[in-house]
Amino acid sequence: MAKRIVIDPVTRIEGHLRVEVEIRDGHIIDAYSSGTMVRGIEKILKGRDPRDAWAFTERVCGVCTTVHALASVRSVEDALGIVVPPNAEMIRNLMFCTQYMHDHVVHFYHLHALDWVDVVSALKADPAETSRIAMSISHWPKSSTGYFSDLQKRLTRFVESGQLGIFQNGYWGHKAYKLPPEVNLLAVAHYLEALEWQKEIVKVHTILGGKNPHPNYLVGGVPCAINIDEENALNSERLAKIGTLLKEAQTFVEQVYIPDLLAVASFYKNEWGAIGGGLENYLAYGDLPLNGIRDATMFKFPRGIIMNRNLSEVLEVDATSADEIQEFIAHSWYEYPDGNEAGKHPWEGETMFNYTGPEPPYEQLNVEGKYSWLKTPRWKGNPMEVGPLARMLVGFASGKDEFREVVTFALKKLDVPVEALFSTLGRTAARGLETKLIAGWAQEFYDQLLNNIRTGDHRTFNHEKWDPRLWPDEAKGVGLSEAPRGALAHWIRIKDSLIDNYQMVVPSTWNASPRDPKGQRSAYEASLLGTPVDDPEKPLEILRTIHSFDPCIACAVH
Amino acid sequence: MDKIKRIYVWEIPVRFYHWLNMFCIIVLVITGYFIGSPPAIQHGAEAYFNYWFGINRFIHFLFAYIFFFNFLLRIYWAFAGNEFSRWNNFLPLKKSQWKEVIEVLKVDILQLRTWSFESRGHNALASATYFIMFLAFLLQCLTGFGMYAAMSTSWFPRLFAWFIPLVGGDMAARHIHHILMWVFILFAIVHVYLVYYHDYVERTGEASSMISGWKFVNNKD
Amino acid sequence: MYEEIIEKGYSRRDFLRFCGMMGAFLGLEYSGVGQIVKAMETKTRIPVIWLHFQECTCCSESFIRSSHPIVADILLDKVSLDYTETLMAAAGYQAEENLHNTMEKYKGEYLLMVEGSIPVKNKAYCCIGGRTAYDILKEAVEGAKGIIAWGNCAVSGCVQGASPNPTGATPVHKLVRGKPIINVQGCPPIAEVMAGVVVYLLTFDRFPELDGLGRPKAFFSRRVHDTCYRRPNFDAGLFVETFDDENARKGYCLYKMGCRGPVTYNSCGVIRWNNGTSFPIQSGHPCIGCSEANFWDNGPFYKHLASFPGFGIETTADDIGLAVGAVTVAGIAAHAIATNIRKRKMIREGIIHPEEDND
Numbered sequence A: 001m002a003k004r005i006v007i008d009p010v011t012r013i014e015g016h017l018r019v020e021v022e023i024r025d026g027h028i029i030d031a032y033s034s035g036t037m038v039r040g041i042e043k044i045l046k047g048r049d050p051r052d053a054w055a056f057t058e059r060v061c062g063v064c065t066t067v068h069a070l071a072s073v074r075s076v077e078d079a080l081g082i083v084v085p086p087n088a089e090m091i092r093n094l095m096f097c098t099q100y101m102h103d104h105v106v107h108f109y110h111l112h113a114l115d116w117v118d119v120v121s122a123l124k125a126d127p128a129e130t131s132r133i134a135m136s137i138s139h140w141p142k143s144s145t146g147y148f149s150d151l152q153k154r155l156t157r158f159v160e161s162g163q164l165g166i167f168q169n170g171y172w173g174h175k176a177y178k179l180p181p182e183v184n185l186l187a188v189a190h191y192l193e194a195l196e197w198q199k200e201i202v203k204v205h206t207i208l209g210g211k212n213p214h215p216n217y218l219v220g221g222v223p224c225a226i227n228i229d230e231e232n233a234l235n236s237e238r239l240a241k242i243g244t245l246l247k248e249a250q251t252f253v254e255q256v257y258i259p260d261l262l263a264v265a266s267f268y269k270n271e272w273g274a275i276g277g278g279l280e281n282y283l284a285y286g287d288l289p290l291n292g293i294r295d296a297t298m299f300k301f302p303r304g305i306i307m308n309r310n311l312s313e314v315l316e317v318d319a320t321s322a323d324e325i326q327e328f329i330a331h332s333w334y335e336y337p338d339g340n341e342a343g344k345h346p347w348e349g350e351t352m353f354n355y356t357g358p359e360p361p362y363e364q365l366n367v368e369g370k371y372s373w374l375k376t377p378r379w380k381g382n383p384m385e386v387g388p389l390a391r392m393l394v395g396f397a398s399g400k401d402e403f404r405e406v407v408t409f410a411l412k413k414l415d416v417p418v419e420a421l422f423s424t425l426g427r428t429a430a431r432g433l434e435t436k437l438i439a440g441w442a443q444e445f446y447d448q449l450l451n452n453i454r455t456g457d458h459r460t461f462n463h464e465k466w467d468p469r470l471w472p473d474e475a476k477g478v479g480l481s482e483a484p485r486g487a488l489a490h491w492i493r494i495k496d497s498l499i500d501n502y503q504m505v506v507p508s509t510w511n512a513s514p515r516d517p518k519g520q521r522s523a524y525e526a527s528l529l530g531t532p533v534d535d536p537e538k539p540l541e542i543l544r545t546i547h548s549f550d551p552c553i554a555c556a557v558h
Numbered sequence B: 001m002d003k004i005k006r007i008y009v010w011e012i013p014v015r016f017y018h019w020l021n022m023f024c025i026i027v028l029v030i031t032g033y034f035i036g037s038p039p040a041i042q043h044g045a046e047a048y049f050n051y052w053f054g055i056n057r058f059i060h061f062l063f064a065y066i067f068f069f070n071f072l073l074r075i076y077w078a079f080a081g082n083e084f085s086r087w088n089n090f091l092p093l094k095k096s097q098w099k100e101v102i103e104v105l106k107v108d109i110l111q112l113r114t115w116s117f118e119s120r121g122h123n124a125l126a127s128a129t130y131f132i133m134f135l136a137f138l139l140q141c142l143t144g145f146g147m148y149a150a151m152s153t154s155w156f157p158r159l160f161a162w163f164i165p166l167v168g169g170d171m172a173a174r175h176i177h178h179i180l181m182w183v184f185i186l187f188a189i190v191h192v193y194l195v196y197y198h199d200y201v202e203r204t205g206e207a208s209s210m211i212s213g214w215k216f217v218n219n220k221d
Numbered sequence C: 001m002y003e004e005i006i007e008k009g010y011s012r013r014d015f016l017r018f019c020g021m022m023g024a025f026l027g028l029e030y031s032g033v034g035q036i037v038k039a040m041e042t043k044t045r046i047p048v049i050w051l052h053f054q055e056c057t058c059c060s061e062s063f064i065r066s067s068h069p070i071v072a073d074i075l076l077d078k079v080s081l082d083y084t085e086t087l088m089a090a091a092g093y094q095a096e097e098n099l100h101n102t103m104e105k106y107k108g109e110y111l112l113m114v115e116g117s118i119p120v121k122n123k124a125y126c127c128i129g130g131r132t133a134y135d136i137l138k139e140a141v142e143g144a145k146g147i148i149a150w151g152n153c154a155v156s157g158c159v160q161g162a163s164p165n166p167t168g169a170t171p172v173h174k175l176v177r178g179k180p181i182i183n184v185q186g187c188p189p190i191a192e193v194m195a196g197v198v199v200y201l202l203t204f205d206r207f208p209e210l211d212g213l214g215r216p217k218a219f220f221s222r223r224v225h226d227t228c229y230r231r232p233n234f235d236a237g238l239f240v241e242t243f244d245d246e247n248a249r250k251g252y253c254l255y256k257m258g259c260r261g262p263v264t265y266n267s268c269g270v271i272r273w274n275n276g277t278s279f280p281i282q283s284g285h286p287c288i289g290c291s292e293a294n295f296w297d298n299g300p301f302y303k304h305l306a307s308f309p310g311f312g313i314e315t316t317a318d319d320i321g322l323a324v325g326a327v328t329v330a331g332i333a334a335h336a337i338a339t340n341i342r343k344r345k346m347i348r349e350g351i352i353h354p355e356e357d358n359d
């Protein structure tokens, strides 16, 4: 007999995610992923000034806090044919890189790590041995025995206070935890260090966008003016501060994040390099333009699609084509005027609530019917995985050297075959590897910005189409981006200078959606199939795979 | 016997109020308009050379005080003054007043009649309009001083601070305040026209009455 | 615990014996007993329940950005954050268990923090663990010592509460009676302001002074405009006329770009963001008023005043005022002409006699 277990709330994610799985003989035989909160931001955007949309959509999510703003201004610029000046492009790229470094590091240490790291076991560690391990994998200075033993004492005091706070009731002692106490101690130390570090890197946003979370954007460019001879603008002091922050971030990524990632992975690689692969299709819109958003060949993250794990072919994606990207609602709490089975391209998209789920409080969802607030996006009818793994694979398959380098470096280091990429661990590793790339690219963008200023180009904003009186009566556009969690796009229709329709298809919508009318599972559900669950009362394994996607359900539903 | 009788309708406080009020409103509209839509009069300057916007606002606030206390004076006089300035003129509570409103409308809009109907003070329609204006003045003071409370250390504006949350915050107050400016402008245009119009069709010396205090009406005695 | 035992008339020796027994019971060495004594004597960290409803989780994100005190110190030394979906190790059943244990064990003592609004159009619009946000809030409020509503969502409904508010997003203070609520505004609130409120509670052991809207006076009593470093430019009438113009590059006042600083209460100009690094205006963008109720419906953001519903985004009160003014003047002109024509006619027809005017 199959046993249904429910995890709700799934914690250490953003948003309200519920997972129901069927377990038989210690393995998952079916899975259902449900988003249980809705806000209707697409509805709220109707009738508003397109130039304001970025601020609304940015509030879709405070974790990937900048990417919706970026996709939004791009959609408006696409609709109106606005080209942003090179400085604005570089500044946006820098904000993008900052977002990734922050988001990925926080995900690894604060959201994902406790799936692999047993905090309580760290109490038993030998600090001297931890120090030895730390020094063997990295040059990071905070690696002395004294440092780790102080930390261990603090941790002991904390545990003995009897108030475990956020660590209360974790699956401590679970059989699936494989790290020796010493590595656990190392990870806990870096959990705290990362917590301190992450508040620094976001200052790049603060300087360029005025605040973080939720920095400011601007249709047509960026709001921060450059003037190297003025104290009220982006000047040499502000630029130097950005430079320092980016350098420090790169150091942290290379000396803490990557070594920790590889160290933890080395203990789990055999098992978790083979679990959680899920879908075999990957989609990336690409991002980080070097020559304007319209020239996808010059993106740092290339655009493309991989089907059936076939790394020898990268297919093209056209987000404007009516029959490529479509959203379905067969299992979502919405309705379409043209029926439950229909798919809609986002330019024609609709968001009409239709809650048909059980009356709360409820024990189980009716998974035969509608069971989630996420719509179900499909590319030419296919479910696609998006995210770091998709980006790394598309980059790798596109033959880009940088991608080949980091991927082979990691595979070699862990001594695993390419197939190991298609797994829970592969996903988590891909996230780290792209952070490494990004930390390097940020330096390039920074240099390019300085170079541009040096040659006398101070422009950060294109004023030509600011005035709505210069807009056509009707226009439509799409803003494509790569959010930390994957391919993100906003579709806008403008009519009489107001938003006529606004639709977002978000990375976590792709990954966490319920099944489509044909019954095909999306990435979360597919990747859980076959996963072993040792103790259904403590479903640690489920969290591992779900967390490897870095769920963001506020994003996914919006 | 004279066909025309001279009567004293507007006592000095009423006249004083009227002209000072008009002056305040003109100043407040001009300075207020600049607060709402400051013109670009300078580029490349440094802030310490200049304070024109501050001065503009200062004048606005100064005249705001004068406007307010002048208004208080008029309210006082509505209880202390002669029959024409009394508070009960302004409220169309009596049936006769409503009849008069219809009559005035016939004169003003339909132009059915062109003779006076012997309203010695304000005619009933005018009174009702003035009453609405007085309420608008009050609202302008509430929103104005309410907003001002946040930027003042004086106790007086703070008496109005409670009003802002009531309308939904400073932004809403500002909006109301700004819209009322247009209400005053439109009122003034129509008002001045009607004063001359009634003067023209009724020949009671309406226009000059707010200066001299006297009106000329038919002597029925 | 220690106090309780002493209060009941037991001596410290009794207490130590009790601890020894507990130690034996738990199978601890003698050295371990010392630690139990210490743990029971030291004051418990204040238990905190942090609920998540209709939110973007940015308030949590902001909170972890705090630099004084840093958030690790708050979590390890100052409070016991027993429930927060964002950071807690436990999930599902174990997470709910934490919630209930804290509510029972620390009834009347725990601090309830709420992030996000609560949908009321259909309460199923936000469910956690199969229960509605509304139910969870009601239950958690019962035993709470006090409530902190984090951010514009919990204080005013924020973005999901913007017109037409499809889910009926409702702030905490509209659903809760009889408990003190601190409304910490902002979208999100500044990290150091959030930490500042917590530190206030812990250090001074009382609720901060609040303004009429329940916001702590320490952080929300001044308008952004009153502490804005660009204010001298405002007073001098020096304004940015369009983004990235000469004036923008000189850092003039952003008033004409729609800055909501003059109508927004927040400490951005003083505390600034992310440990004093900058704030929106300093980085060239006008304040959008993110700490004011309904700021989403006071748009468009780049206009000084909100637009009129039904008139299009470019229409301001001034345009409408001018149009009505023009119509009025035209009407008056027509009226004046009609009056003259009529009076002439009456004179011609002998109804009135012009010479009477001179009597």
Ligand code: HEM
Binding pocket: B024, B025, B028, B029, B031, B032, B033, B035, B036, B037, B057, B060, B061, B063, B064, B065, B067, B068, B140, B141, B143, B144, B145, B146, B147, B148, B174, B177, B178, B180, B181, B184, C262, C305
């Ligand atoms: C006839 C009467 C008045 C008129 C026509 C008038 C007009 C205006 C206008 C058009 C604005 C600009 C609003 C905007 O677009 O932002 C303004 C602002 C203001 N007014 Fe008035 N106003 C009047 C009376 C008052 C009074 C009695 C006060 C009381 C103190 C007052 C205080 C203010 C304040 C505080 C501001 C905001 C100034 C700032 O923040 O810079 N006003 N007024």
Ligand code: HEM
Binding pocket: B014, B017, B018, B021, B022, B023, B025, B026, B074, B085, B121, B122, B123, B126, B130, B133, B188, B191, B192, B195, B206, B207, B208, B209, B210
């Ligand atoms: C901003 C411009 C003006 C405003 C706001 C204004 C306002 C008012 C108000 C509130 C009253 C009622 C007075 C009371 O009972 O205390 C009034 C009456 C009057 N005003 Fe004005 N006034 C303005 C300009 C003028 C001008 C320019 C004239 C003359 C040429 C004028 C002539 C009169 C007369 C004759 C009355 C008495 C009319 C009657 O009772 O129907 N006003 N005005």
Ligand code: NFV
Binding pocket: A014, A060, A061, A062, A063, A064, A065, A067, A068, A483, A484, A485, A486, A488, A506, A507, A508, A509, A552, A553, A554, A555, A556
């Ligand atoms: N899914 C998602 Fe986001 C990301 N990354 C947005 O586009 O997290 Ni909130």
Ligand code: SF4
Binding pocket: A059, A062, C054, C055, C056, C057, C058, C059, C115, C116, C150, C151, C152, C153, C154, C158, C159, C186, C187, C188, C189
């Ligand atoms: S108040 Fe703003 S920042 Fe905070 S959760 Fe709500 S939308 Fe996000």
Ligand code: SF4
Binding pocket: C224, C225, C226, C228, C229, C230, C231, C232, C234, C252, C253, C254, C255, C259, C260, C261, C262, C281, C287
């Ligand atoms: S930039 Fe905004 S807050 Fe600052 S002085 Fe100008 S209007 Fe005021």
Ligand code: F3S
Binding pocket: A211, C187, C224, C264, C266, C268, C279, C280, C281, C286, C287, C288, C289, C290, C291
């Ligand atoms: S937009 Fe918000 S962050 Fe401060 S400057 Fe304005 S209140």
Ligand SMILES: [Mg+2]
Binding pocket: A042, A375, A503, A504, A505, A506, A557, A558
């Ligand atoms: Mg959508």
